Amino acid sequence: xxxxxxxxxxxxxxxxxxxxxxxxxxxxxxxxxxxxxxxxxxxxxxxxxxxxxxxxxxxxxxxxxxxxxxxxxxxxxxxxxxxxxxxxxxxxxxxxxxxxxxxxxxxxxxxxxxxxxxxxxxxxxxxxxxxxxxxxxxxxxxxxxxxxxxxxxxxxxxxxxxxxxxxxxxxxxxxxxxxxxxxxxxxxxxxxxxxxxxxxxxxxxxxxxxxxxxxxxxxxxxxxxxxxxxxxxxxxxxxxxxxxxxxxxxxxxxxxxxxxxxxxxxxxxxxxxxxxxxxxxxxxxxxxxxxxxxxxxxxxxxxxxxxxxxxxxxxxxxxxxxxxxxxxxxxxxxxxxxxxxxxxxxxxxxxxxxxxxxxxxxxxxxxxxxxxxxxxxxxxxxxxxxxxxxxxxxxxxxxxxxxxxxxxxxxxxxxxxxxxxxxxxxx
Amino acid sequence: xxxxxxxxxxxxxxxxxxxxxxxxxxxxxxxxxxxxxxxxxxxxxxxxxxxxxxxxxxxxxxxxxxxxxxxxxxxxxxxxxxxxxxxxxxxxxxxxxxxxxxxxxxxxxxxxxxxxxxxxxxxxxxxxxxxxxxxxxxxxxxxxxxxxxxxxxxxxxxxxxxxxxxxxxxxxxxxxxxxxxxxxxxxxxxxxxxxxxxxxxxxxxxxxxxxxxxxxxxxxxxxxxxxxxxxxxxxxxxxxxxxxxxxxxxxxx
Numbered sequence: 001x002x003x004x005x006x007x008x009x010x011x012x013x014x015x016x017x018x019x020x021x022x023x024x025x026x027x028x029x030x031x032x033x034x035x036x037x038x039x040x041x042x043x044x045x046x047x048x049x050x051x052x053x054x055x056x057x058x059x060x061x062x063x064x065x066x067x068x069x070x071x072x073x074x075x076x077x078x079x080x081x082x083x084x085x086x087x088x089x090x091x092x093x094x095x096x097x098x099x100x101x102x103x104x105x106x107x108x109x110x111x112x113x114x115x116x117x118x119x120x121x122x123x124x125x126x127x128x129x130x131x132x133x134x135x136x137x138x139x140x141x142x143x144x145x146x147x148x149x150x151x152x153x154x155x156x157x158x159x160x161x162x163x164x165x166x167x168x169x170x171x172x173x174x175x176x177x178x179x180x181x182x183x184x185x186x187x188x189x190x191x192x193x194x195x196x197x198x199x200x201x202x203x204x205x206x207x208x209x210x211x212x213x214x215x216x217x218x219x220x221x222x223x224x225x226x227x228x229x230x231x232x233x234x235x236x237x238x239x240x241x242x243x244x245x246x247x248x249x250x251x252x253x254x255x256x257x258x259x260x261x262x263x264x265x266x267x268x269x270x271x272x273x274x275x276x277x278x279x280x281x282x283x284x285x286x287x288x289x290x291x292x293x294x295x296x297x298x299x300x301x302x303x304x305x306x307x308x309x310x311x312x313x314x315x316x317x318x319x320x321x322x323x324x325x326x327x328x329x330x331x332x333x334x335x336x337x338x339x340x341x342x343x344x345x346x347x348x349x350x351x352x353x354x355x356x357x358x359x360x361x362x363x364x365x366x367x368x369x370x371x372x373x374x375x376x377x378x379x380x381x382x383x384x385x386x387x388x389x390x391x392x393x394x395x396x397x398x399x400x401x402x403x404x405x406x407x408x409x410x411x412x413x414x415x416x417x418x419x420x421x422x423x424x425x426x427x
Numbered sequence: 428x429x430x431x432x433x434x435x436x437x438x439x440x441x442x443x444x445x446x447x448x449x450x451x452x453x454x455x456x457x458x459x460x461x462x463x464x465x466x467x468x469x470x471x472x473x474x475x476x477x478x479x480x481x482x483x484x485x486x487x488x489x490x491x492x493x494x495x496x497x498x499x500x501x502x503x504x505x506x507x508x509x510x511x512x513x514x515x516x517x518x519x520x521x522x523x524x525x526x527x528x529x530x531x532x533x534x535x536x537x538x539x540x541x542x543x544x545x546x547x548x549x550x551x552x553x554x555x556x557x558x559x560x561x562x563x564x565x566x567x568x569x570x571x572x573x574x575x576x577x578x579x580x581x582x583x584x585x586x587x588x589x590x591x592x593x594x595x596x597x598x599x600x601x602x603x604x605x606x607x608x609x610x611x612x613x614x615x616x617x618x619x620x621x622x623x624x625x626x627x628x629x630x631x632x633x634x635x636x637x638x639x640x641x642x643x644x645x646x647x648x649x650x651x652x653x654x655x656x657x658x659x660x661x662x663x664x665x666x667x668x669x670x671x672x673x674x675x676x677x678x679x680x
Binding site for chain 1: 486487488490504506507509510512514516518520521522524525529533534536537538539540541581585
């Protein structure tokens with residue numbers, strides 16, 4: 001890596017961003033939004049609901065503003081210089097094309113990090129940085145994929161299975177079955193007990209205030225009336241609580257500790273249905289355990305790092321598009337890609353049937369599924385949702401996001417840019 | 428390759444293609460060209476003769492469709508070759524948000540000069556192009572002549588062995604034109620190899636040791652200016668013909 005050239009290009013891009021007043025405009029718009037957001041959003045009537053909305057949408061608004069504006073700047077970083085013939089003056093110097101792309105990616109990402117950092121500081125200043133957050137744990141279960149493979153033979157032999165499915169390729173059927181397994185409902189009848197196993201973070205002991213989070217909705221999204229008892233037993237320690245709910249879809253149930261001095265690594269959460277009607281739960285989606293983690297301040301820092309990593313990925317993509325295409329086409333492609341990345345998961349979730357017979361719909365579904373898989377590194381991160389509901393933005397996810405979005409993606413897109421820059425420069 | 432050979436083009440052709448890769452224009456057609464160390468070489472020709480395309484291939488900004496291009500015996504796209512190159516384009520193409528000093532420092536950084544060395548070199552160049560007084564003003568407000576001088580200083584900041592000048596006196600007033608010509612001659616005296624294009628035959632006649640005349644992508648004449656035995660303008664018109672005048676005569680008729 002040519003550090004001198006890298007810094008020169010980095011500083012040039014950053015200087016242009018500052019002196020063109022782009023940075024000042026973004027800082028001003030973000031600050032106004034951060035202070036205006038609490039007055040714009042009304043929650044569900046509770047102070048907690050209002051706080052969650054403000055945390056989510058104030059930082060989310062700044063992140064969205066930065067995503068669009070940085071994408072516009074990134075697509076122009078090389079394309080505009082090429083159109084105005086300035087790029088050729090850089091390319092005739094002893095600088096590697098990859099260094100040019102990396103310098104621009106780093107500069108725009110740094111500008112984004114700066115603006116987002118100011119917004120995060122405002123959020124930290126008005127929030128309670130010591131407010132506790134929790135690890136969000138899911139039950140330890142067989143993977144939906146393995147469950148689908150086990151179901152496959154029996155499903156194909158079942159006379160009720162449609163002929164069209166029997167003719168489909170195995171990976172298609174397994175994917176459908178895996179989706180079904182992921183969403184599989186477990187019915188807990190009156191006076192029945194359902195049990196789920198959880199692995200606990202190292203060092204969890206019975207002094208920790210454990211909560212169970214349960215989503216009480218049926219397959220039509222209707223809220224259910226629930227009365228029941230919850231026990232969490234782990235290595236001799238016992239946490240207990242009760243639930244009586246007829247208003248909320250998602251309920252956090254505090255579990256009181258037994259007082260025995262035990263450090264546990266795993267435990268069983270059981271739910272006894274004492275209500276009059278059966279309760280339906282999708283264990284993989286609807287049952288979680290909340291174990292105390294650190295505070296809001298650290299969680300905000302991790303969420304900030306994840307958001308910066310997402311912005312870096314978008315900037316890298318934008319710089320690559322600007323290297324390969326003219327600016328208007330690159331910007332259009334980038335915005336469409338962003339919209340597709342945002343909408344595809346819900347499209348695939350709502351129209352999951354790969355046995356679609358209409359060829360146009362089938363092609364559309366394949367493209368959408370490919371978009372979902374390609375954009376998984378972004379869509380799987382939910383830093384703001386977690387930050388708002390005080391569940392921990394896990395360090396390992398943050399590290400993974402940094403590695404993939406701030407290291408691998410910029411290098412990959414800079415490499416691809418280096419391949420196309422000399423081919424496009426003299427058009 | 429001979430160590431004294433700085434630029435070598437062998438059988439170089441360049442065909443521009445459309446979106447469907449169909450050939451549109453043969454900009455350069457089987458061109459052979461060599462420029463030796465310390466020479467001031469002029470590439471002359473009417474509009475559309477292939478001068479800019481040839482320069483872009485020498486700079487590594489364009490890949491030839493056929494033939495080979497080398498500078499200092501290296502591929503023009505290699506970092507090693509580009510480290511020995513300076514380029515002044517036809518228009519200055521400066522970054523509008525930088526000052527004159529920052530512009531030269533930026534290109535010095537790209538040439539991998541240490542900061543202290545770059546700062547010293549920038550000072551020298553600003554003095555040379557007589558822009559010391561406005562060194563810290565944004566180049567966006569510069570006149571065309573001032574911008575041209577900043578671009579020339581930027582081209583020289585890496586102490587190149589080969590200087591490629593595309594219409595170096597374009598947009599300059601007579602005084603500045605004379606200064607640039609004097610400067611190029613001085614650089615050549617110090618051993619720098621210069622390749623330049625110009626529409627102004629008088630400029631080429633004043634500066635160049637050797638010229639090549641291009642027409643429709645082909646070399647129609649090449650030789651030392653001192654060996655022509657007639658003015659460059661007469662020689663040029665004899666070789667290329669005054670096509671523009673014919674067109675003008677048709678139009679006026």
